[in-house]
Amino acid sequence: MKAMTHFxxxxxxxxxxxxxxxxxxxxxxxxxxxxxLKGTYGHHITGMNNHVVWGLPxxxxxxLIVAASGALNVASIASVFGRKxxxxxxxxxxxxxxxxxxxGLAVLVxxxxxxxxxxxxxxxxxxxxIFAWNIFLYTGFIAIVAVYLWFxxxxxxxxxxxxxxxxxxxxxxxxxxxxxxxxxxxxxxxxYDAAILAPLFIALSFSLGLAVFLLVLMAAYNWTGRxxxxxxxxxxxxxxxxxxxxxxxxxxxxHLTNLYATRLHGVEAFLLVHGGIYPFLFWFGQIALGSVLxxxxxxxxxxxxCRAVIAAACGLVILGGLAQLYVTIxxxxxYPLDLFPGHDxxxxxxxxxxxxYTPSAVEWMLGIGGVALALFMVTVAIKFLRFLPESLADDxxxxxxxxQAAAGAEPAKA
Amino acid sequence: MSHDSTPDLSRRRFITGAVGxxxxxxxxxxxxxxxxxxxxxxxxxxxWGLLINTNxxxxxxxxxxxxxxxxxxxxxxxxxxxxxxxxxVNITDxxxxxxxxxxxxxxxxxxxPCVDVCPTGASFRRADGIVxxxxxxxxxxxxxxxxxxxxxxxxxxxHLTDQVPHxxxxxxxxxxxxxxxxxxxxxxxxxxxxxxxxxxxxxxMVFGDLNDPNSEISRRLAEYGGxxxxxxxxxxxxxxYQGL
Ligand code: SF4
Ligand code: SF4
Numbered sequence: 186m187k188a189m190t191h192f193x194x195x196x197x198x199x200x201x202x203x204x205x206x207x208x209x210x211x212x213x214x215x216x217x218x219x220x221x222l223k224g225t226y227g228h229h230i231t232g233m234n235n236h237v238v239w240g241l242p243x244x245x246x247x248x249l250i251v252a253a254s255g256a257l258n259v260a261s262i263a264s265v266f267g268r269k270x271x272x273x274x275x276x277x278x279x280x281x282x283x284x285x286x287x288x289g290l291a292v293l294v295x296x297x298x299x300x301x302x303x304x305x306x307x308x309x310x311x312x313x314x315i316f317a318w319n320i321f322l323y324t325g326f327i328a329i330v331a332v333y334l335w336f337x338x339x340x341x342x343x344x345x346x347x348x349x350x351x352x353x354x355x356x357x358x359x360x361x362x363x364x365x366x367x368x369x370x371x372x373x374x375x376x377y378d379a380a381i382l383a384p385l386f387i388a389l390s391f392s393l394g395l396a397v398f399l400l401v402l403m404a405a406y407n408w409t410g411r412x413x414x415x416x417x418x419x420x421x422x423x424x425x426x427x428x429x430x431x432x433x434x435x436x437x438x439x440h441l442t443n444l445y446a447t448r449l450h451g452v453e454a455f456l457l458v459h460g461g462i463y464p465f466l467f468w469f470g471q472i473a474l475g476s477v478l479x480x481x482x483x484x485x486x487x488x489x490x491c492r493a494v495i496a497a498a499c500g501l502v503i504l505g506g507l508a509q510l511y512v513t514i515x516x517x518x519x520y521p522l523d524l525f526p527g528h529d530x531x532x533x534x535x536x537x538x539x540x541x542y543t544p545s546a547v548e549w550m551l552g553i554g555g556v557a558l559a560l561f562m563v564t565v566a567i568k569f570l571r572f573l574p575e576s577l578a579d580d581x582x583x584x585x586x587x588x589q590a591a592a593g594a595e596p597a598k599a
Numbered sequence: 600m601s602h603d604s605t606p607d608l609s610r611r612r613f614i615t616g617a618v619g620x621x622x623x624x625x626x627x628x629x630x631x632x633x634x635x636x637x638x639x640x641x642x643x644x645x646x647w648g649l650l651i652n653t654n655x656x657x658x659x660x661x662x663x664x665x666x667x668x669x670x671x672x673x674x675x676x677x678x679x680x681x682x683x684x685x686x687x688v689n690i691t692d693x694x695x696x697x698x699x700x701x702x703x704x705x706x707x708x709x710x711x712p713c714v715d716v717c718p719t720g721a722s723f724r725r726a727d728g729i730v731x732x733x734x735x736x737x738x739x740x741x742x743x744x745x746x747x748x749x750x751x752x753x754x755x756x757x758h759l760t761d762q763v764p765h766x767x768x769x770x771x772x773x774x775x776x777x778x779x780x781x782x783x784x785x786x787x788x789x790x791x792x793x794x795x796x797x798x799x800x801x802x803x804m805v806f807g808d809l810n811d812p813n814s815e816i817s818r819r820l821a822e823y824g825g826x827x828x829x830x831x832x833x834x835x836x837x838x839x840y841q842g843l
Contacts, residue, residue, distance in 0.1 A: 227770045229756035234679035238741040238754060298739015298754060298771030305736050309719040316718035316742050370716065372832060373748030522750055524703070524828055525843075528690040532703075534683050534750065541679060 190273040191575045192338070195409050197568035202408075209561040216554010219547045220295040228298065231548050236540030237518045242296040244510045245552030248393065249289030249559060250323070250364055251386060252506075254357040255394015256281035257330065259421075260337075261357070264350025270417060270582050273574040274402070275350075279334045280563060280572050281398055282357075283327055288559030290323060292551055315366050322360045329353050338571060361390045368513070375452040376517030381442065385435040389506060392428035396502040399425060401563060403496055405573060414579030415490075422495045426483040429502055433476050436509075448526075455520045456512060460539070463516035466508040475505010515542055639786025645808040646709075646728035647778055648837035649793070650816045650825055653701045656796075656803035660687055662702050665795030669779065671763035682753035682768075684776045685792060699842065702792065702804075705730060705751040705776035706828065706836030713743035713752065722773075728809070728837050729778045737772040744773060748829050749836075751775045778837075809837060 196202075222230060233240040260275035260282075262268050294300050310317045333353050336346035365386030368377040399421055406413035440457065443449040456463050482498040483489055519540045524530065530537030567573055574581070641647075666685045667673070674681045685704035691697070707730050714722045714730065721737035724730045732743075732752075744752045752775040755768060762768050765781035779790035789806050796804040807816030819825075825839030 227757035228754065229675070229677060229680045234756070235682070235744070235753050236679060236750075238744045298741070298773070299737070302736070302738045305719055306738050309721075309736050311714075311717055311720035313715045314718045314742070316716060316740065320718065367742075371745050372712065373829070374745065518745070522748065524688070524749060525690045527694065528692055530688060530690050532686050532688040533678070534686040534688075535679070536686075536688050536703075536750065 190581065192273075192276065192571035192573065193575050194569060194571055195405070195567050195573060202564075202568075205564055206561070209557045209564060212553050212557025213561060214554075215550040216292070216295070216552075216557065219550035219554060220300070222547055223296070223551075224300070230545065232543045232545045233548070234540070234542070236535045237515055237542035239514055239518065240542060241511075241515075241544035241548035242292050242551045242555075243514055244507060245555050246289045246292040246296070247364060247514065248507055248510055249285045249292065249555055251361060251390040251510075252393040252397050253282050253285035253289060254326070254361045254364075255390035255392065256285055256398050257353060257357050258391055258394055259398055260333070260350060261354040264347045265354045270420065273577060273582060274398075274417070276334060276337055276572045277402065277405075277567075278398060279330050279337070279353075280566055281394075281401060281559075282330050283334075284559040284562040284566070285394075285397065286323060286327060287562065288555040288557075291558055292555035295551060295554075315363060315370055319360075319363050319367070322356070322363045326353075326356055326360050329356055357390075358387065361387045368517070373522060374517055375449055375523065376456065376513070376520060379439060379443070381435060381439050385432070385439060388428065388431040388435050389509065392425065392432050392502055393506045395421065395425045395428055396499040396506075400496060400499045400503075401560075403492060403499075405567065406577065409573075411573070412576045412578040412581075414577055414582055416579040417577055417582045418492070418495065422483050422489060422498070425499070425502065426480055429476055429479055429483070432509075433472075436471075451523070452517075452520050455539075456516050460516060460520070463512050463519065466516075467512050470508025471505050471512060474501050475508055476502075479505070518542075639784075641725075641727045641729075641783050642808060643726075644810055646810045646837060647783065648707065648728065648807065648809040648816060648839065649704075649778075649790070650805040650807075650819055650839050650841065651701055652803045652841040653699045654842040655801045656699070656701050657801050658700055659800045661795040661798075661800035662792035662804065663687060665791040665799075666704075666776070669763075669791035670766040670777070671761055671768065672766075673761055675757060677756075680754075680756040682755060682774065684753070684774070701840060701843075703749060703751070703828070704792070704838065705747075705778070706749050706834070706838040707776075707778055709835035709837070711834065712746040712748065716742045716746040718742065725780075727783070729780050729783070730775075731777055731780060732773055732775065734767050734769060734772050734774075739771040739773065741773060747775075748832055748834070 231240060257278055259271050259278035263271035263275045294303055297303075306320065310320075312318070329349065330353055333346060333349040336342040336349050362383045365383040369380060369382045371377040403413065403418075440453060443453050456467060458464055479498040479501045482494050482501070485494075488494045519542060521530075521535070521537050521539065524536065663685050670684060672682050672684055685702050687700055688703050689698065689700045707728055709728070711722070711724055711730050714724050718740060719736045719738055721733045722730070722743050723733060739754065741754055744754060752773050754773050755770050758770050759768055766777065768774055779787075782790065793804045793806040796802060805816045805819060807814040809817060809820075811817055812821070820839060823841055825841050826843040827834075827836045827839060828843070
């Protein structure tokens, strides 16, 4: 038997809905204020400096960009890998992919020294620069996913949606590789000089994207009172667990290969042992809270049946991802460049010492603004367009499950 | 040595008017406003560079002071964000305990990573080997600062008012040593740092054309050799050091 999925806009008239909108608008406002302050006073009001040139805004921006490509996974599983159960989730997946990317790009652009010259970036290209390539990759991604969404939601176009789905899937892999390569190309920075950063970013995008997707899905269905079955949740949370384990694997390989190379022992010791905030964020934030604990929560036979536990695990994965990006982006810059190997070095320009960096309120505001922008667009879009199925109850999602239930099998209820 | 520098006669030359062209206010505006004499430009086929003798360079700051005065680079008393086009670095060999002091500035790489990564092409290398930032197309992304192995670049973190006409600087853009391109384009054949090093310092620096085997810099390099900082990166910088 084939269950037909009905998509419908959400009501969007409740106090809660408007409250959420106001909250998100406030977040966007924070970001705009931050951008205005930076524009007026310059970057010296941030924690960034000539030694740590990319700071917290880049952590947020890259988080959002990486999560955006990962959020598309659910749709890809449905279209590229032909798993029917995921099909009803595909529109939300595509929507999140676009909004997260827009949020991330907004942060990136507003953190430029000259955001007013965005037009220059659009008209002058240096094709050797991976950054310039990324401009194409990002705009292309938005366009392709938009077409994909349209094909999925417009019945006439339905038959073609799979093809676009393939294209979107391949594009997202390239896009994440491109994002990872921003760092991989920095030959002189020891923490970044590793080809494995590209696959590591892909794995990271899978886990972060799915964590965000799951949280948004659960919130949307919970707050609108629409049914969300355990079957689909169980699949998704298992998938999340696998992705988290995958990231852990790449992180382990990255550090182990670095530890083989004597010349990288200094930076490894810095990031893993004596670098102050960076080892702390790595071991406590990224590994313990962001990877191990979520794995336990997601695979524990009893706890993992509770939705609050799944949501908590998603939240932890997100926090762990932010910690990971902080350690990679900022820790990698804080560790001094080795201009004179074998020498002790000092100067008035922070040669040979760990570069100081403390994120300022302005940077937090900008980052939060980007997140709020992404979520605001989702919240508005699902009110005016049919992104969400009316029901994701087990029998609607999985025909086998419906048959089983009819035959008297007991559906698990959390 | 540096004779493998590839002349890039196309766009860069056009932009900078470096090919002994007619008197002009050039197209990379703001940077090369001073070129008024057709004869007095840079030298076709040249690759400008510096040679620094670390055995002679001592505990002095003349080059730094002169550069920052020449180019209007002032301190805001904020050490982490203050721009530094050139800095004195003190190094001590861990194995021998031997200490030296040497100036480090943009090394004017033949294969500059800053140029490779710059999304807009604002970072560029002239045919005569000088690496510059076009202040009109720099969007302030700081990717070049991430990529430069020598920490040669500074980002302008605040509004500035004390610029000098030949060295335009502005909030939100990146800058670095220009090898006193305003002097070279006027036909002068020295830089502020080299000049100061000879008059006030220890005479440790030489400026010249690395492609001209008869230039003082080339003769010295041929005789005594000269190492690049982080030669392992293969960037073939135009700034060389003796006694490293
Ligand atoms: S030293 Fe740095 S800024 Fe100068 S050319 Fe080389 S990479 Fe570019
Ligand atoms: S900061 Fe300016 S010069 Fe540097 S990479 Fe960005 S656009 Fe190019």
